[in-house]
Amino acid sequence: MTLPDNWLFLKQFTKARIALGRNGVSLPTNEILNFSLSHAQARDAVHQPFDSDQIQSELHKMGLSTLTVHSCVKNREEYLRRPDLGRKLNLESIKKLEKAYQNPFDLIIIIGDGLSSYAVDRQAVCVIRALLPYLKKLNMQLGPIILAHQARVALGDQIGSILRAKSIAMLIGERPGLSSADSLGIYMTWQPNDTRNDADRNCISNVRPEGLKHDLAAFKLAWLLEQSFIKQISGVRLKDESDNAALSDTIKPLYIA
Amino acid sequence: MYKTILANQTWVFEDLKTVMAKASPLRSGDVLAGVAASCDEERAAAKMALADIPLKTFLEDQLIPYEQDEVTRLIVDRHDKEKFQLISHLTVGDFRNWILADTTTPEMITSASPAITPEMAAAVSKLMRNQDLIIAAKKCHVVAKFRNTIGLPGHLSTRLQPNSPTDDLQEIAAGMLDGLLYGSGDAVIGINPASDSLPILGKINQMLDEVIQRFEIPTQSCVLTHVTNTIQLIEKNIPVDLVFQSIAGTEKANTSFGINLNILQESYEAALSLNRGTVGNNVMYFETGQGSCLSADAHHGVDQQTCEARAYAVARHYKPLLVNTVVGFIGPEYLYDGKQIIRAGLEDHFCGKLLGLPLGCDVCYTNHAQTDQDDMDTLLTLLGTAHIPFIINVPGADDIMLNYQSTSFHDALYLRRLLNLKHAPEFGKWLEQMHITDQMGQLQTANSNHPLLASLPAGE
Incomplete structure (x- = not known):
């Protein structure tokens, strides 16, 4: 039939x-x-909860320090209805970051659960591992990795601002698709502060083994970071032309395609 | 100040935007913004107050000040005062009656359209039930043309949207061929790229154009990237058919998208100069959606449906080929469940058409909203009966790049069969020539040696 x-x-x-x-x-x-x-x-x-302890121990094994923070959201239901609360740190987390601040870093990486904690569980550590050699090459000083619960993308601006970071990269779980429940998004912002909006961010999306692979995502992020530091901008004015070798400065792909 | 006096309670509304917001059917975005009615009685009272407001008031009392917002300035400066005489004596309540009356012909609505501001359209829609939105939208005839004719009564077009999460040309082509063989793609073959990279955008654009040229398909292509990217593609002589941009209803929200009216004008002129249309020169493609202003903290206390209608004022300035609301894409904080998404889809379609736009709909939802494919079937069927010009088609309704569910090639077949809707005429003829449909316009099953199937681009 x-x-x-x-x-x-x-x-x-x-x-x-x-x-x-x-x-x-x-x-x-x-x-x-x-x-x-x-x-x-x-x-x-x-609705799967974000297991930040597991990620924390993996990052510690790599010699990276971490801080765990929470947005103002209390539970998943509130997270879905109140994105505004997901863009603000709770008081305790603000104090924690203020206390931890010592000197400005070139880059703060934030891992936020977003809409799929499964994405950060599987992709975030792999991306950071692939990124570290590029940061070394760029001589970029990386601050503690921030693990953020019930986070929206813009939460990174507040975190970066408290830690006076020159730039931030927010690694966050994307909305799960039917065929990809574990897709990670990366948002890079030059000089994060509370006036930043979507047009100020560069986005690398669909990071997962079946999509944009970890190595390639790390390379793209490094390329954007280098260009961002050279031009002192991010967002729509900073075009991703990382696949045009003629436009590269220091950052060339470290992996073999 | 506006008032509704009931038997044991008087409801007072501070200003016009408060009446508008409180008269809106319940949706999570207005609750989130803190502008929704506090209870059902207040909502009903606000509707009563709104019904008594003369349409003229919307010309005198701007919801977002003229000095602060270029979208308001566009609305005010472009308002057709002469045509307004047709409806200038009406209140919002009268306006609903006027639209629905048998004595008001489709031609009269078309004629009044340039005199209708988005706030008037939004206001009247708030007094309408779903069936009013459907029958009134059906009465608004809007036709747009580039390489085919979109929006004719009795016709339905589809945007073929075979996205790839890695912008892989073969993956895009495989989905595109599947869609073409299902008779999809007469609104546009449009790809949402994962990348912002100009060389990649250029390659996708060229591949789509090659297939369209090689098989002489009477349709158009579009790579849905930021308008500033498309301007650069045009400068690099990439064969751009349509310029795409997401737009919103306030200047501040558009700023958050990295655009303004000047940038849109520049891109519009660039696309017009290419002169690539064959039967018409509508060259713009816009997407919109309720909640985008609030999402950018740029709503000025105006409810999300009114903000959405204001985006249509931006759109109509550039005579677009296609505008669609991506109604369920934005998420449950703006439209919580199937009921709210269905209502919003019908409102957007009606308001867009009333304002003179070929307004289609991405009948869609995300996996964190309280809805499912059954609700999409309902909205799809309602929009079909309301004579929607086009819908979005994704293989199997599952967009593997944007991670949401839309409607499938099968869904379009269903709607065509149910309501006897034809393709855009030029495209319908092509389908028949290619033996994809028979003489009655019914789908045939193509053979494995169909010439389209030999057109897959080589791997990289």
Whole structure:
């Protein structure tokens, strides 16, 4: 009864749901069932708690120091309804960061759970590991890694501002897709402060093994950081032309493509 | 100050934007902004107060001051005073009756459109039930053209959106071919790139253009990147059909998108100069969505639906080919569940069409919203009956790059079959020539040796 599509070979080129076949104008039963299972799994991924202790111990093993902070959000339900609270640190966290501040760093990396703690669990440490050699090459001073619970992207501006960082990179769980519950986004901002908005940030999205690989994400971030420090800008005025070798300064890919 | 006196309570509303906000059907974004009605009675009272306000008031009392906001200045400066005489005697309540009356023809609505400000459109929509929004939108006829004709009654177009998380050309092509063989893509073949990199954007654009040229497809391509990127692509002689930009309804929100009216004008003129359209020269493609102003902390205390309608005033200034609300994309803090998304989709479609735009919809949701594909079926069907010019098509409804669910090629087939809707005429003819559809416009199953399937670009 099902009319199959005669281009199943195209499936090798994409993870998208193509060549599904049809019954009349409708999806075959097995595709309806597959879709509803994926949706159920993505829904579940949104609500998984952020295990920052696990990430902290991995970072400590790499010789990096960490600080754990919380936004003003109390629980997941509030996180979903009140993004404004997810952009502000709670009082305790502000005090903690103020106390920890000693001298300005070139870069503060923040790991925030965002909408998928599964993404930060799997991708964040790998990206940082791949980034460290570039930072060394750039002679960039990295501050403590900040682990942020119930975080929105703009929470990084407040963190960077308290720590007087020259730049920040927020590694945050992206909204889970049906086919990718563990996708990480990276937002880089030059001179973070509370007047920054989306146009001031450079974004590297879909960081995961099946998407933008850790090594390539780290290279892109390093390229943007170098250009950002040279030009003293970030955001829409700083174009990502990292794949144009002629435009590179110090930063060249360390990995083999 | 506005007042509604009920038997045992008098409701007072400080100013026009307060009446507007409190008259809005409940949605999480207005609650988040602190502008929503405190209870259902206050909402009903606000609607009563709003119904009595003359349309003229919206010309005298700007929700966001003229001096502070270039979108307000655009609305005021471009207002057609002559055409306003058609409706200048009406209150908001009368305006609803006027739109719905049999004596008001589609031509009269089209004629009045340049005299309708977004605030008037938003206000009247707040007094409308879903069925009003549907039947009124159906009455607004808007047609736009580039290489085909979009928005004719009895027709439905689709944007083919085969995104790739890594901007892989073969992945994009595979999804595109699947879509074309399902009869999708007459609104635009439009890719949301993962990258901001100009060389990558250029390559995607060239690949889409090559397929369109090689098979002489009467459609247009678009790479949905920031408008400043597209200007650079045009400068590098990349074959750009349409210029895309996300826009919002206040100057401050647009600033947060890195744009202003001058930048949009510059891109509009650049695209016009290429003269790549064949049957028309509508060259802009905009996306919008309720909540974007609040998200940028740029709403000035105005409710999110009114802010959205103001974005349409920005859009119509540049005579776009396509405008669509990405209605459920923004998330549950603005539209919490299926009910709110469905309502917003119908409001956006109606307001956009009333303001003279070919307003389509990305019938969509994210995985952190309280909704599912059943709600999308409902909204899709309602918008089909409201005669929506175009919808978004993603393979299997699952966008693997933007991580949200939209509507699929199958969903478009469903709507065409249910409501007997045809493709854009030029594109429909092409589908038949390519043996993708039969003479009745029904989909056929293409053979594995179909010429389109031999067009996959080589791997890198």
